[in-house]
Amino acid sequence: MSAFHFDTLVWHWPIAIYLFLAGVSAGAMFFAVMLKHGCLKGKAYQSGFVQAACVVAAISVLAGLGVLVLDLTKPLHFWKILVFYNPMSVMSMGVIILMLYQVFMYAWIVITFKQPIDDLCKKRLPIVGKLTSVIARYEAGITGLLVIFSVSLGAYTGFLLSAQPHFPMWNTGVLPLLFLASGLSSGAAASLLGGVLLKGNPNGAEVRFIHKIEIPLILGEILLMFTFFLGLVFSGGQSKVAAFNAIGVGFWGFIFWFGIMGLGLSAPLAMNLFMTATSKRKFSYVAGTACLSLLGVILLRNFILYTGQMTVS
Amino acid sequence: MENSRRHFLKNTCALVAGVSVYPLSGNNAEMEPEINNIKYALLHDESKCIGCNACVEACREVNHVPEGVTRLSIEKTGPFGEYPNQYYHFSRHSCEHCENAPCVTVCPTGAAFIDKETGIVAVNADRCVGCLYCIAACPYEVRFINPVTKTADKCDFCRETNLKEGKQPACVEACPTKALVFGNLKDPESELVARLKANPTERYKQSLGTRPKIFRIKARQGEIIL
Ligand code: SF4
Numbered sequence: 001m002s003a004f005h006f007d008t009l010v011w012h013w014p015i016a017i018y019l020f021l022a023g024v025s026a027g028a029m030f031f032a033v034m035l036k037h038g039c040l041k042g043k044a045y046q047s048g049f050v051q052a053a054c055v056v057a058a059i060s061v062l063a064g065l066g067v068l069v070l071d072l073t074k075p076l077h078f079w080k081i082l083v084f085y086n087p088m089s090v091m092s093m094g095v096i097i098l099m100l101y102q103v104f105m106y107a108w109i110v111i112t113f114k115q116p117i118d119d120l121c122k123k124r125l126p127i128v129g130k131l132t133s134v135i136a137r138y139e140a141g142i143t144g145l146l147v148i149f150s151v152s153l154g155a156y157t158g159f160l161l162s163a164q165p166h167f168p169m170w171n172t173g174v175l176p177l178l179f180l181a182s183g184l185s186s187g188a189a190a191s192l193l194g195g196v197l198l199k200g201n202p203n204g205a206e207v208r209f210i211h212k213i214e215i216p217l218i219l220g221e222i223l224l225m226f227t228f229f230l231g232l233v234f235s236g237g238q239s240k241v242a243a244f245n246a247i248g249v250g251f252w253g254f255i256f257w258f259g260i261m262g263l264g265l266s267a268p269l270a271m272n273l274f275m276t277a278t279s280k281r282k283f284s285y286v287a288g289t290a291c292l293s294l295l296g297v298i299l300l301r302n303f304i305l306y307t308g309q310m311t312v313s
Numbered sequence: 314m315e316n317s318r319r320h321f322l323k324n325t326c327a328l329v330a331g332v333s334v335y336p337l338s339g340n341n342a343e344m345e346p347e348i349n350n351i352k353y354a355l356l357h358d359e360s361k362c363i364g365c366n367a368c369v370e371a372c373r374e375v376n377h378v379p380e381g382v383t384r385l386s387i388e389k390t391g392p393f394g395e396y397p398n399q400y401y402h403f404s405r406h407s408c409e410h411c412e413n414a415p416c417v418t419v420c421p422t423g424a425a426f427i428d429k430e431t432g433i434v435a436v437n438a439d440r441c442v443g444c445l446y447c448i449a450a451c452p453y454e455v456r457f458i459n460p461v462t463k464t465a466d467k468c469d470f471c472r473e474t475n476l477k478e479g480k481q482p483a484c485v486e487a488c489p490t491k492a493l494v495f496g497n498l499k500d501p502e503s504e505l506v507a508r509l510k511a512n513p514t515e516r517y518k519q520s521l522g523t524r525p526k527i528f529r530i531k532a533r534q535g536e537i538i539l
């Protein structure tokens with residue numbers, strides 16, 4: 001059995017990319033909100049990290065949808081997903097979440113960048129200022145809903161897979177939590193990386209704030225990974241076979257132990273602890289750690305997607 | 314401010330709870346008695362099957378199934394027993410028309426659906442966008458993308474062809490040994506029900522809760538396989 005081609009394979013790597021992008025977007029938006037409300041307040045729009053998070057979130061969710069549409073066998077019929085709904089289908093619910101998420105995402109971005117937007121349009125389009133004021137009145141509600149929808153989006157990427165009785169490795173309730181946690185940390189990583197690239201201070205308050213959340217998040221991810229595989233083993237039967245097929249010897253076993261557990265989780269955890277302990281936060285440290293986290297999450301999505309389909313119920 | 318936030322939280326929680334309970338109530342509706350008194354099922358008597366593949370070919374012809382894909386296949390295992398009394402086992406691989414069909418549950422557009430009148434699980438080709446979700450979700454691995462229509466496809470008991478013309482499904486008509494019996498589970502007079510009552514039968518992967526409607530009479534084992 002080759003790692004990328006086998007009989008029971010249905011969903012290929014574009015789905016992993018889609019799941020990754022949706023997770024990054026949800027995570028980046030989540031951290032943008034946290035940064036604004038937990039750390040920067042009204043000055044949020046000046047922060048390179050918040051700017052980066054917003055850009056990343058907006059682009060990656062669109063790119064993710066693009067990948068999803070192109071991967072359909074009838075891409076030109078994609079609008080049918082938007083018109084016909086099946087309340088029992090996780091994918092259908094996901095589409096609703098994705099749409100509402102984007103509405104609140106743009107609304108929140110407008111509120112957060114109200115100052116520069118108003119300044120820009122003051123002379124020529126004063127109407128824009130009125131519009132932004134109207135939206136800004138609902139800031140509390142929009143922010144709350146955005147957080148709810150970003151968390152839902154992160155978890156949805158897991159539920160999409162776990163709703164399938166065909167593949168025992170996916171068919172578990174831990175998967176959505178695992179994907180949520182890894183989606184959030186990929187969003188944090190993308191914001192940090194984008195932030196330092198946009199000339200954000202690598203030793204700024206934002207970085208310290210994100211690191212404070214990221215360390216427990218990575219520990220949580222490791223714990224969830226452990227629960228995920230131990231749960232599969234204890235379920236016995238094909239679930240157990242699936243677990244050992246995935247993390248045993250072979251290409252995907254290597255990806256799991258070296259790529260995901262090593263480069264993707266342990267290394268960023270060590271770097272974050274080091275940076276917190278020594279307060280040495282340089283551009284290269286922050287950017288390098290973020291790249292490792294992102295790599296780990298891309299690998300995790302592909303690992304779960306492919307190994308999950310190798311063993312059937 | 315604090316107050317309004319709490320209010321908002323309360324409302325959203327109620328909304329989320331409401332939305333998440335909604336599908337459950339939909340599920341119960343499924344259990345309600347059907348409008349019609351038809352529930353089609355198929356029996357494959359493996360002790361009669363000789364593996365001639367006439368059923369496969371008939372299906373291809375009647376339902377215009379392109380080369381390279383198939384709605385139906387006969388899987389051969391063996392040989393079992395000792396020479397010269399050796400024989401093979403044949404088992405039919407096709408849509409099980411699950412009462413609780415994962416393909417229908419996951420389909421985002423409702424293209425995969427259960428025909429309430431007949432219990433047949435079918436595909437509305439017009440609605441299908443080709444997301445492959447149903448193909449991944451089906452525990453019996455019987456769905457495929459039709460290379461001509463780019464649409465999810467599978468056995469529908471000849472719902473669009475032979476059944477419409479008042480005939481039996483193509484595979485059943487073609488079988489030279491009468492190993493396939495098609496009929497209405499709700500009709501106590503039918504041959505299908507009589508055969509199901511008189512014989513021990515097996516259904517695949519019942520532990521998944523899919524409640525499949527392909528019944529199988531097993532051929533003698535001839536060997537002990539652990
Ligand atoms: S066997 Fe597969 S395609 Fe047929 S009804 Fe069951 S889940 Fe759907």
Ligand code: SF4
Pocket residue numbers: 419420421422423424425436440441442443444445446447448464465
């Ligand atoms: S491939 Fe077609 S029938 Fe299958 S889940 Fe997607 S839209 Fe529904």
Ligand code: SF4
Pocket residue numbers: 361362363364365366367368369387403484487488489490491492493
């Ligand atoms: S036509 Fe009848 S005997 Fe021949 S393979 Fe099909 S079920 Fe078996």
